Amino acid sequence: MLDASRVILGTYGQAFIDGVWQTNINKLEASVELEKRELNLVGxxxxxxxxxxxxxxxxxxxxKVTSDMIQRGFSKFDIISKLDDPESFGHxxxxxxxxxxxxxxxxNWTAGEEVQEETSFTFEGYQLLDPIVGD
Known part of the structure; x- marks a missing residue:
């Protein structure tokens, strides 16, 4: 049976851009899509x-707390996503x-509201640095 305390909460997520912790970030999503070719073979x-x-x-x-993303322009950078819930099996x-x-x-601002900043991006590779392994 699932031990609910082992479910990881996004509350403990961190994002690092080129090694610098982005304390203002509250959401990070990344995925890889594989192109597949359908083949019809005889028999x-x-x-x-x-x-x-x-x-x-x-x-x-x-x-938004700085102009960092504007200053970066379209130059490439690395992101490290870290999940580290203290009750999980690891990080x-x-x-x-x-x-x-x-x-x-x-x-992108409105009077009286916090300024949110969202940047969509592409990336050219990934590496699982630290996997979470259950007991």
Missing amino acids: NDWKVHKTGIKKGTGTISGY ERVLLMRCMPDKIQLA
């Missing part, structure tokens, strides 16, 4: 698949390599 009544190239995409968002760190913004948010 086979099943479609088979050949793997192709991969595409990494993600979004990082949080509160997980994933390196997203050669991230590049899709667009740069120059202004």
